[in-house]
Amino acid sequence: MRTSIATVSLSGSLTEKLAAAARAGFDGVELFENDLLASPLTPEEVRARAADLGLALYLYQPMRDVEAVPAEEFARNLRRAAHKFRLMRRLGTDTVLVCSSVAPTAVDDDALAAEQLSALAGLAQEHGVRVAYEALAWGRHVSTYDHAWRVVAAADHPALGLCLDSFHILARGSAPEGVAALPGEKIFFLQLADAPMLAMDVLQWSRHYRCFPGQGGLDVTGLVRAAVRAGYRGPLSLEVFNDVFRQAEAGSTAVDARRSLVALQEAAGLGAPPASVAPTGVAFAELVTPDTEPVTGLLRALGFARTARHASKPVDLWSQGEARVLVNTASATRRDGLTVAAIGLESPDPAAAAERAETLLAPVLPRRRAAEDAPLDAVAAPDGTELFFCATDRPGLPSWTDDFRPLPHRAADPPNAAPGESPDQAPYQDSGPGIDGVDHLALTQPWHQFDEAALFHRTVLGLQAHGSVDIADPYGLLRSRAVTNEDGSVRIALAVGPAPTDDAARPQHVALATRDIVAVARRLRDAGHLLRIPDNYYDDLAAQFALDPDQLATYREFGILYDRDDGGAFRHCYTTAVDRVFFEIVQRDPGYLGFGARNAPIRLAAQHARHAAHL
Structure with a gap:
């Protein structure tokens, strides 16, 4: 399968991150909004740079606090979204990540959330863009992938689907097998991250301690298997927030990341690298x-x-x-x-x-x-x-x-060497086992x-x-x-x-x-x-x-x-x-x-x- 990494997972400038991802062999990246805003390159130049490196721009992220809000606030959200959709066309990417709302103004109303997400998807479709809705584990009202799916299903818009994130699913204790029951065509994107098993607030756990698959204790392999059984055929993309990775050199981090995906595909039965040969x-x-x-x-x-x-x-x-x-x-x-x-x-x-x-x-x-x-x-x-x-x-x-x-070795009375023999060639002592x-x-x-x-x-x-x-x-x-x-x-x-x-x-x-x-x-x-x-x-x-x-x-x-x-x-x-x-x-x-x-x-x-x- 195609492989991808979020630019937020790597340190450095946007150009450094793109170069590191390309050298490590990724097929594409998720473009984090802050990386674009801080870059001196125009969207067209970013698009060209990625293309020169052989990288696709698979996802633009994130849009936050969009749905289940008062009408006036949602109108402002649509104006903001229209700007982002135009920007995405300049970048040449067609999928945007929308996180479930954490805004204090959001209300617990699935019908309103579905209605507003459908309107957002309609606007996106006019610009040739798809909306991938993701349940944040700390979302104000939508915090699990099955809840997010109920909202997406109710919205019933072809340009609206799900973004599944292994951390948000597994950190909440959800069984990965349930993902297999989702319609594959509605899984627009799959983000992967592992994490050590820690007893702490899930937001802090997510923001500081994520790691690459195989480095933590979450069943990322099981989730990937379930998504593939559901019919997902998009890229496997890494989105890892980690204090260490943010400070480490981007090149070695990208190689580590890519290695984790190769091993993950092997474990999930999606790839067949040469068999492991353990030393003896x-x-x-x-x-x-x-x-x-x-x-x-x-x-x-x-x-x-x-x-x-x-x-x-x-x-x-x-x-x-x-x-x-x-x-x-x-x-x-x-x-x-x-x-x-x-x-x-x-x-x-x-x-x-x-x-x-x-x-x-x-x-x-x-x-x-x-x-x-x-x-x-x-x-x-x-x-x-x-x-x-x-x-x-x-x-x-x-x-x-x-x-x-x-080297010639002669017997000697330890610890001294025999005449003509280097002391290094004589054992220090020869009493008892060594x-x-x-x-x-x-x-x-x-x-x-x-x-x-x-x-x-x-x-x-x-x-x-x-x-x-x-x-x-x-x-x-x-x-x-x-x-x-x-x-x-x-x-x-x-x-x-x-x-x-x-x-x-x-x-x-x-x-x-x-x-x-x-x-x-x-x-x-x-x-x-x-x-x-x-x-x-x-x-x-x-x-x-x-x-x-x-x-x-x-x-x-x-x-x-x-x-x-x-x-x-x-x-x-x-x-x-x-x-x-x-x-x-x-x-x-x-x-x-x-x-x-x-x-x-x-x-x-x-x-x-x-x-x-x-x-």
């Missing part, structure tokens, strides 16, 4: 740094060894168990410090995963590579993290490991891209999005949301900070799985890389859980935090941070599915305290 594991995490010494010292303390080097780039491979960390100095800057720049995701079909990503508006990134380098497809997540689709060491498929040349693999990754998103990131990881990567969690930080609230594959072999925790900050301040961390957290924590403590946890935490832990006193004493000594649910126990500790990157060590019982969220405020406070002490 984490191949590697790539760290970019201008100075290798701090991070390599930390990796050695964790038990990693430098096992290979890229054949043509300054990139080293550090390995332990199934965990692989790449340390890259090729594009690092002093300003950014150490960052998690890329993640390798094991894919059962890398080519199909890349094709899916392109269809969902995540273009494959250009990659500088030597002729002999393995061909790897990568896309950029909303926060800029590069995501590689990998088939590590699988027969018949190119593997990223083919680009690396193994790191087995990557448990999860945690990436803090730019403040305006949190919902976009969740939608991206769900639709592009095929991961399951879990509920949002609020976490107390000493300086505000963090919002976190996990995305995982079905068996938990890929877990990514997305978070957004308490306030807009410079990207360089956003923390990132890699959580590493172990079968013996005490052994790894001891290594970190001995090397001076362990984050200390306040004693008060352990006093409270003793009251929360019936832990053995010796076990509790061990946790206290090594800064190990503890959580438990019906599925089992979760033990974790943290390294000190290098710039904004740190590691988490995790010992997870198989049935425990969380991330230790109850302990996050303790970790955040400990990190803030350590940072303050080292200023």
